[in-house]
Amino acid sequence: xxxxxxxxxxxxxxxxxxxxxxxxxxxxxxxxxxxxxxxxxxxxxxxxxxxxxxxxxxxxxxxxxxxxxxxxxxxxxxxxxxxxxxxxxxxxxxxxxxxxxxxxxxxxxxxxxxxxxxxxxxxxxxxxxxxxxxxxxxxxxxxxxxxxxxxxxxxxxxxxxxxxxxxxxxxxxxxxxxxxxxxxxxxxxxxxxxxxxxxxxxxxxxxxxxxxxxxxxxxxxxxxxxxxxxxxxxxxxxxxxxxxxxxxxxxxxxxxxxxxxxxxxxxxxxxxxxxxxxxxxxxxxxxxxxxxxxxxxxxxxxxxxxxxx
Amino acid sequence: xxxxxxxxxxxxxxxxxxxxxxxxxxxxxxxxxxxxxxxxxxxxxxxxxxxxxxxxxxxxxxxxxxxxxxxxxxxxxxxxxxxxxxxxxxxxxxxxxxxxxxxxxxxxxxxxxxxxxxxxxxxxxxxxxxxxxxxxxxxxxxxxxxxxxxxxxxxxxxxxxxxxxxxxxxxxxxxxxxxxxxxxxxxxxxxxxxxxxxxxxxxxxxxxxxxxxxxxxxxxxxxxxxxxxxxxxxxxxxxxxxxxxxxxxxxxxxxxxxxxxxxxxxxxxxxxxxxxxxxxxxxxxxxxxxxxxxxxxxxxxxxxxxxxx
Numbered sequence: 001x002x003x004x005x006x007x008x009x010x011x012x013x014x015x016x017x018x019x020x021x022x023x024x025x026x027x028x029x030x031x032x033x034x035x036x037x038x039x040x041x042x043x044x045x046x047x048x049x050x051x052x053x054x055x056x057x058x059x060x061x062x063x064x065x066x067x068x069x070x071x072x073x074x075x076x077x078x079x080x081x082x083x084x085x086x087x088x089x090x091x092x093x094x095x096x097x098x099x100x101x102x103x104x105x106x107x108x109x110x111x112x113x114x115x116x117x118x119x120x121x122x123x124x125x126x127x128x129x130x131x132x133x134x135x136x137x138x139x140x141x142x143x144x145x146x147x148x149x150x151x152x153x154x155x156x157x158x159x160x161x162x163x164x165x166x167x168x169x170x171x172x173x174x175x176x177x178x179x180x181x182x183x184x185x186x187x188x189x190x191x192x193x194x195x196x197x198x199x200x201x202x203x204x205x206x207x208x209x210x211x212x213x214x215x216x217x218x219x220x221x222x223x224x225x226x227x228x229x230x231x232x233x234x235x236x237x238x239x240x241x242x243x244x245x246x247x248x249x250x251x252x253x254x255x256x257x258x259x260x261x262x263x264x265x266x267x268x269x270x271x272x273x274x275x276x277x278x279x280x281x282x283x284x285x286x287x288x289x290x291x292x293x294x295x296x297x298x299x300x301x302x303x304x305x306x307x308x309x
Numbered sequence: 310x311x312x313x314x315x316x317x318x319x320x321x322x323x324x325x326x327x328x329x330x331x332x333x334x335x336x337x338x339x340x341x342x343x344x345x346x347x348x349x350x351x352x353x354x355x356x357x358x359x360x361x362x363x364x365x366x367x368x369x370x371x372x373x374x375x376x377x378x379x380x381x382x383x384x385x386x387x388x389x390x391x392x393x394x395x396x397x398x399x400x401x402x403x404x405x406x407x408x409x410x411x412x413x414x415x416x417x418x419x420x421x422x423x424x425x426x427x428x429x430x431x432x433x434x435x436x437x438x439x440x441x442x443x444x445x446x447x448x449x450x451x452x453x454x455x456x457x458x459x460x461x462x463x464x465x466x467x468x469x470x471x472x473x474x475x476x477x478x479x480x481x482x483x484x485x486x487x488x489x490x491x492x493x494x495x496x497x498x499x500x501x502x503x504x505x506x507x508x509x510x511x512x513x514x515x516x517x518x519x520x521x522x523x524x525x526x527x528x529x530x531x532x533x534x535x536x537x538x539x540x541x542x543x544x545x546x547x548x549x550x551x552x553x554x555x556x557x558x559x560x561x562x563x564x565x566x567x568x569x570x571x572x573x574x575x576x577x578x579x580x581x582x583x584x585x586x587x588x589x590x591x592x593x594x595x596x597x598x599x600x601x602x603x604x605x606x607x608x609x610x611x612x613x614x615x616x617x618x
Contacts, residue, residue, distance in 0.1 A: 025384070028349050029346050041335060042393075042394045049429065049430060050429070075335055085437035087437075122358065123357070130439040131336075197335060
């Protein structure tokens with residue numbers, strides 16, 4: 001089966017109306033909405049590295065879209081469309097059916113169209129998705145805008161995906177396989193949050209990216225971390241390891257001035273939000289547990305202080 | 310070396326001025342030029358399949374950009390920026406230096422910025438590039454606009470890349486490793502050509518995509534094919550095999566009414582153009598040699614008639 005047939009069979013559904021020309025030409029065509037900036041990102045999933053090779057193909061399809069929509073959400077933007085670059089060892093119709101279904105399920109949930117891409121043969125299963133979205137001009141939320149005094153917030157719960165990776169029979173495994181991009185919250189934060197990032201590499205590391213880009217530091221309160229019951233039941237060092245250094249949560253971490261947080265609540269966004277710390281001028285990340293300074297030994301965590309010189 | 314360091318070291322040059330936010334945040338930001346449609350595509354290169362694994366990394370970098378700019382050109386659009394999804398078996402600084410230099414050399418030649426992407430570890434070297442461009446609203450040239458009576462044209466010479474693959478010591482190998490995206494010609498054809506495609510899979514197959522999408526057929530004159538001297542010297546069947554079924558030329562094939570071709574010549578585009586045939590209503594692709602019908606046995610060529618039913 002040639003590339004063209006794979007695309008026709010599995011990846012050629014009609015686009016939503018905002019797409020002028022989708023799959024099937026040299027390129028796709030989109031008319032920009034008025035007064036909007038284009039937001040665009042690309043993320044790759046490699047079999048055996050980002051997911052076990054025997055992962056349900058439906059989950060792989062879902063996740064390949066979700067992790068990219070999460071990057072769009074982290075800018076405060078509304079996602080519109082994706083391109084898929086799919087490199088496959090062989091043509092496995094069972095796999096392709098499940099994968100394409102998972103991909104479209106995630107697209108449909110967030111009103112996103114698949115508008116193009118490329119299918120190639122490769123010795124190793126690799127998926128690169130490019131996602132596009134739009135945001136009001138000047139309203140995108142960068143990593144670099146955090147200011148001393150901002151509250152540090154995170155959506156949902158953290159550490160669930162890492163727990164699911166460690167205990168694959170637990171219900172939290174679903175959080176690893178089917179992450180929820182926080183698209184509604186991301187858009188609600190546009191013009192309100194000073195800085196934002198999605199939590200893909202672990203909360204401590206990703207918050208570190210905000211602090212580095214913004215030339216600030218933070219006090220983080222370990223006792224305020226939003227944790228699922230399964231994580232709450234663990235010893236402190238274990239729960240902190242998962243919550244701070246576990247990746248793949250795809251929650252949003254953002255900094256916001258206190259009055260803007262009240263404004264956000266008035267916007268009736270349903271996503272749970274927890275205040276976990278505060279931004280400070282001193283360029284270091286300090287941890288506290290019930291107001292007491294806490295030294296942490298996190299595996300797989302690149303210390304913020306060491307990377308900033 | 311972590312992903313962040315690879316990006317900082319090799320892929321963090323300043324963008325051209327049209328980019329609002331480039332490498333280093335969750336997503337990149339672009340402000341659309343007024344009255345333009347966004348044109349976007351993605352193409353993947355897999356080591357061992359799209360290039361020999363020991364190809365000069367500089368050539369790999371160049372080609373990974375060039376093949377995508379070619380897709381933008383084939384819409385009649387002006388390329389603006391790219392995203393790179395790079396999956397690498399190991400961190401090889403010699404390779405990364407050459408690759409990034411080749412990538413930026415192609416970007417610089419066509420005024421294109423690298424604005425984002427993703428670097429991951431993978432057992433197999435795989436590169437996916439997404440390219441973005443802009444075109445006046447309604448002026449993009451699709452595959453589907455060919456009309457009976459249109460002249461069929463192709464830029465440059467065809468079959469060179471396939472010749473270079475077969476005879477890697479010949480100077481034409483450069484055409485395989487360093488394809489030239491026909492960006493100037495593509496833009497000159499906007500609003501003039503009825504249909505266009507870039508020749509990546511072989512002229513016969515790619516012209517077939519135009520004919521299928523446009524519900525028309527064509528007469529193609531083998532004696533009019535633009536060939537380099539090395540190909541002209543070959544027996545007919547060999548030269549036709551390379552020119553019609555050899556891929557990787559990245560020339561533009563387009564159909565255009567005769568008066569518009571005169572108009573194109575008045576636009577002083579320097580790229581050589583050759584008329585090789587004419588579009589007809591009957592939905593089949595027929596070959597002629599000095600006015601005589603010619604049966605062809607092309608290896609690796611999916612017959613147009615068989616794929617259209």
